[in-house]
Amino acid sequence: MGQRLAIIGGDAAGMSAAANARRRDPDLGIVAFERSGYTSFSACGIPYHVAGLVDESDDLIARSPDQHRANGIDVRIRHEVLAVDLARRELTVLDRNARRESTEPFDQLVVATGAHATPPPIPGVEATEPARTIDAAGRLRGQILRGGADAVVIGGGYIGLEMAEALVHRNLRVTLVDREPQLMTTLDADMAAHVQDAAEGQDIRVVLSAQVEEVLLDGDGRPRGVRTSDGDIAAEHVVMATGVRPATEVAEAAGLEIGESGALRVDDHQRCPGHDGVWAAGDCVESWHRLLERPVNLQLGTHANKQGRIAGVNATGGDLAFPGVLGTAISRICHREIARTGLSESEAEAAAIDVVATTVKTDTRAAYFPGSASMWVKLVAGREDRRLLGAQIVGSQTAGKRIDTLATCIWAGMTVDEIQWLDLAYAPPVSGVLDPVLVAARAAAKR
Incomplete structure (x- = not known):
């Protein structure tokens, strides 16, 4: 039996690793496990799908599972890796449709588990949508089409502002709430003020330095508003955009090292230190910051694709190194x-x-x-x-x-x-x- 490369995660980093490994080694067995029903999808495009600017969700998919399979990659969607045994070189995998567990062997492993949304631990939060996946975006679009005039977006970063703009595009009255004293904390306050001007110029109400205490629900368990430290805000639609954290639980339980940033520690070849044949890439890993000269966790699709490429090349005997990051990012919010x-x-x-x-x-x-x-x-x-x-x-x-x-x-x-x-x-x-x-x-x- 030939060598087998297993990949945990079927989005940017994971499928970049798979595609590059396949190009370099046509005989390598490659299997990728993805817990959702999609591969290689553009999370960055989700606000524009919610807005209706991108009408079909399939347009957000760069390469479908069937397209990957046609290239010789065994893609298993709705399969969640529950555990990794590095000593035995085995994965415990749950088929989420059949509700059946199986054991899958591997010789090399790429961990590309991405990141989780981090909603605040408040009553009613389960009735909101993080809108980070195509399924969640579809549910939110359905809710908007069923009616309601008011929306609250919680979180004033890139995603929160993009979602606020998307809801304005749907002719909703939108309030944006953030616990920080400014929007866009990745910017200095003087530059963030121009962003706030742009949002308010589109009739988005901006509430800053406000703590969200509860999502208020109606008798059917649907949102009817948000309770904040500044008072209650009525809304039939509530979107959580409070950030994400690296999805490292399975990797950490397997013994892979976690860095100070809370993400998986890797070297410049995307190798997990102390574990031969194990690589990691994307939102779940640390990257070297070229100016700060220390590891950071930056969750950007640009880095994920590059790191996935490096992992896939090196898993097949290559010698590529990731040179680090500067945190370059761009967005368009309210025509600005x-x-x-x-x-x-x-x-x-x-x-x-x-x-x-x-x-x-x-x-x-x-x-x-x-x-x-x-x-x-x-x-x-x-x-x-x-x-x-x-x-x-x-x-x-x-x-x-x-x-x-x-x-x-x-x-x-x-x-x-x-x-x-x-x-x-x-x-x-x-x-x-x-x-x-x-x-x-x-x-x-x-x-």
Whole structure:
């Protein structure tokens, strides 16, 4: 019998590992266990499915189980791995449809279990939707279509804001509640204020520094409102967007090491230390932060796909290394694009890094061109060495993707003095004669 690679988790990291392993070794037996009914789906697209901008849920699936099977990968959906025995090289697997357990052998293992939603432990929370899966999104869409005029979204991060926008698109009155004093805690407060302005400009009521105490239910067990430290808010629809944590329970019980971040510890080859033939990738693992120089847990699909590729290549004898992360992320919320990379000013302060922060307000296009709108760029640079360490952008259409230029500059270790002279493109429909990146870098260099 030939070698067998088992994969726990059938989304971005897991199926990237499977596909890359299959390309490298056509004779390898590959089996992937996924507890849901879907593989390789876009969780990032779920708010747009709820909004109705993406009508069919199948459009969110990059590759179905049958497509993976056609490539020689034994995909078993609605199969949950309950336990891993590393000594015996066996998995205990529950077929969730048949309610039957089985034992599955493996030679190599990739753990790609993702992350769990973390709703607050309050009465009534079981009647809400985290809207992190296609099934949950379908249920929420059904509830919206059945009626109701008011919605509450709990959590003011990326997902919470995207879901609030989706519900506004469905013509609901939306209240966004967060326990923090600002939205988007991955941004500095001055930049997050522009995000709040955008949300309130779309008639989203924003309630900050408020603790959610209870989801109020009607006689049929459906939401009728939310009780907060600021008072009760009526709502027929309640969406939880309070964050996620790494899904490490099965791996930890098997003896795999958990890092300080609460995620699985791996080396730069995605290997689990002390366990030959075991790799892990995606939202459940730690990644090396290139600026903080320590492991962090960042849950982004970009990292999951890359780490899954590395795990799949290395499980078949390759030698790829994951070079680390900067935390680059982007979203569009209420017609305003929000992006960040590297360190915020507050993160640098917490890490005792002496920095200078500079913010400029400029235009997305040539000021005279139709459609030009305001955008803000904030740069964080080392006070002594002048290297760019972080950037944040909030602005209208075309603003956000400039974060990629700034992420590249951080990756390359460039100073703001060098960045201000970059040869960047110009045409009135897409930029002023000096791109906002250059304007911000010049201002930072002057500081």
